[in-house]
Amino acid sequence: MEVVEKNEKQVLVLSVKGEIDLHVSPTLRAALQAKARAKTPRLLLNLAEVAYIDSSGLATLIEYYQSARAFQGKFALCSLTLSVRSSIELVRLTEVFSIFPTEAAALQALSAS
Amino acid sequence: MSRAPRQINSGPKKIFQPGEVILEVRDLTMVFGDRRVLDNIRFQVRAGETFVIMGGSGCGKTTLLRCLIGAQKPTSGSIHLFGEDITRMDPIEMDRIRLRFGMNFQFGALFQSMTVGENIALPLQEHSEVDPSLIEMIVKMKLELVGLTGFETFMPSALSGGMRKRVGLARAMALDPEILFSDEPTSGLDPVMTAVVDQLTLDSTRKIGATAVVVSHDMTSVFRIATRILMIGNGPRQGQVVAEGTPEEIRKNPDPFLQQFVKGEADGPIPLRMAQDDYLKHLLGDG
Ligand SMILES: Nc1ncnc2c1ncn2[C@@H]1O[C@H](COP(=O)(O)OP(=O)(O)OP(=O)(O)O)[C@@H](O)[C@H]1O
Numbered sequence: 001m002e003v004v005e006k007n008e009k010q011v012l013v014l015s016v017k018g019e020i021d022l023h024v025s026p027t028l029r030a031a032l033q034a035k036a037r038a039k040t041p042r043l044l045l046n047l048a049e050v051a052y053i054d055s056s057g058l059a060t061l062i063e064y065y066q067s068a069r070a071f072q073g074k075f076a077l078c079s080l081t082l083s084v085r086s087s088i089e090l091v092r093l094t095e096v097f098s099i100f101p102t103e104a105a106a107l108q109a110l111s112a113s
Numbered sequence: 114m115s116r117a118p119r120q121i122n123s124g125p126k127k128i129f130q131p132g133e134v135i136l137e138v139r140d141l142t143m144v145f146g147d148r149r150v151l152d153n154i155r156f157q158v159r160a161g162e163t164f165v166i167m168g169g170s171g172c173g174k175t176t177l178l179r180c181l182i183g184a185q186k187p188t189s190g191s192i193h194l195f196g197e198d199i200t201r202m203d204p205i206e207m208d209r210i211r212l213r214f215g216m217n218f219q220f221g222a223l224f225q226s227m228t229v230g231e232n233i234a235l236p237l238q239e240h241s242e243v244d245p246s247l248i249e250m251i252v253k254m255k256l257e258l259v260g261l262t263g264f265e266t267f268m269p270s271a272l273s274g275g276m277r278k279r280v281g282l283a284r285a286m287a288l289d290p291e292i293l294f295s296d297e298p299t300s301g302l303d304p305v306m307t308a309v310v311d312q313l314t315l316d317s318t319r320k321i322g323a324t325a326v327v328v329s330h331d332m333t334s335v336f337r338i339a340t341r342i343l344m345i346g347n348g349p350r351q352g353q354v355v356a357e358g359t360p361e362e363i364r365k366n367p368d369p370f371l372q373q374f375v376k377g378e379a380d381g382p383i384p385l386r387m388a389q390d391d392y393l394k395h396l397l398g399d400g
């Protein structure tokens with residue numbers, strides 16, 4: 001798994017590449033925990049190049065969602081593949097995360113808030 | 114939908130794309146004493162399928178699943194799971210394979226001294242480095258999948274039979290297996306819960322790309338989920354493949370044995386009882 005970081009419109013965008021499973025979710029978790037410690041005000045995860053996410057990956061996202069909520073940080077996901085979208089739907093988390101079809105739409109929503 | 118190659122640091126592993134043969138059974142025979150329980154079974158399962166095994170009580174379905182997960186060594190024949198013959202594997206190699214499949218046992222097989230949550234968490238604690246706080250969330254997600262949100266602190270003895278079965282299913286899915294083996298996952302469930310479990314199987318295979326091998330007698334459920342069906346016989350056809358095909362092919366197959374089973378009729382070639390003579394001999398003890 002690879003994570004590429006950039007700043008755009010006052011939003012920190014993490015673009016993740018590769019499958020997120022038991023073996024790699026600890027790496028994603030470490031990256032997100034660092035962002036939580038820094039109280040990142042606006043974080044966007046671009047998952048366009050994530051073909052698969054397992055339960056440990058989903059739990060990692062929930063954990064970040066919870067910490068961001070505690071410091072009132074904004075958090076969103078964008079550009080989900082069909083498989084990742086299905087995994088999120090299956091455990092009924094679509095209501096929990098802010099999900100946008102494209103990075104542009106997500107950036108607009110996050111920077112406006 | 115195709116699943117991209119998985120980047121895994123647990124050693125080389127072949128990647129299975131939808132449609133590739135992920136399980137292949139050749140000439141599998143299982144003999145207990147002088148009883149030939151499984152007789153020359155052969156079939157293939159492709160990644161992304163829901164392969165249903167059906168057949169009368171005692172025809173050898175559970176025995177077959179036990180062979181497929183390496184819990185029982187067949188008398189002869191081979192079983193290629195993820196491309197490797199598990200009948201020739203030593204226990205250490207088998208442990209590596211075991212992480213890639215889940216088994217939902219016919220009678221739940223829960224640890225009675227552990228709570229529901231502890232039962233589901235066990236595979237994650239034993240086989241992964243996932244943090245306990247994340248495991249707790251995964252347990253909750255798996256319970257939600259099987260309609261049991263909020264039951265994590267219950268002991269198995271405080272659940273109904275159908276609830277226990279669903280906990281068994283949640284535990285089998287704890288590690289998000291590439292193949293899920295499920296032994297009568299819907300028996301004892303009400304029609305609504307049956308539909309929930311069937312939908313879960315369908316979503317896991319069609320949307321997430323997993324593969325399911327399901328033993329079932331529930332015809333509504335079988336025709337709802339199966340991509341292919343294998344029927345195993347009993348009586349004079351004990352442990353033999355009676356038919357194999359798509360649900361459509363199975364419906365149209367004129368084999369009287371198969372039709373009696375699919376339609377659930379009492380009259381037909383499936384032997385329900387011993388011949389009158391055999392029964393009387395057995396009862397009266399003069400054989
Ligand atoms: N360890 C064993 N030793 C001797 N016989 C066995 C053993 N395991 C299973 N059998 C026999 O194999 C036959 C098939 O049993 P199995 O449990 O596989 O049937 P099944 O198709 O799963 O039946 P059901 O639908 O009732 O669950 C039975 O006659 C059983 O007695």
Ligand SMILES: [Mg+2]
Pocket residue numbers: 174175176219296
């Ligand atoms: Mg059985």
